[in-house]
Amino acid sequence: MKNPILKAMLLVVSLFFFSNFVAAQKATQKVVIKTFLHCDHCKECETCGQKFKTEMLKIKGIKMYELDEKAMTFTIYYNAKKTNLQAIKQGISKLGYDADEVKANAEAYESLDGCCKA
Template sequence: MSKNPILKTFVLAVSLFFFSNFVSAQKTTQKVVIKTFLHCDHCKECETCGQKFKTEMLKIKGVKMYELDDKAMTFTIYYNSKKTTLQAIKDGISKLGYDADDVKANPEAYESLDGCCKA
């Protein structure tokens, strides 16, 4: 059985190409925990506010996935760092009516929340 150096080189080049693309894709996904403030104990399940989380959070450009921990009052956000910035995500959360670390809730968005979800 003869060894074909051209075939070996081709297989190695293709393998390196796929591996480098995989590593590159892994580096673009970032995870961040953002502190917020919830005024009630059921915002996540609230008909109005809960629906905002389910529909609007993933509309923030670059956000791939999120988790709301209503007890710890935090958002854990997984996002594509090539498509958005941490500041843009915080601004997006603010536009939903919630604080995001040092970015205060947009007053108009906050007013649109159900009464139970406001202070």
């Protein structure tokens, strides 16, 4: 490239896209939330499994989640610009599950299958 103006414009455009990429990466946060599962098959359960598949990603800001049944934890990847940790915990509570110190919503807990309750 012999044209210095073209080089400068290309550099500015590249920096713009790179900075937006970096900003988007910083907005994504990861958190591990302790829960309590009463059965060993929650992911496959007719009630719980469907709730996880359809409702977890409806909680504002959650991009992805993983449920570790053995460790009884949710690993949540979320957009920190759209939500915060407390809102996520409240959302999990509304599904009928504990989320760290936030206890499960009683009404939502009662709607779970019998095998998923203590």
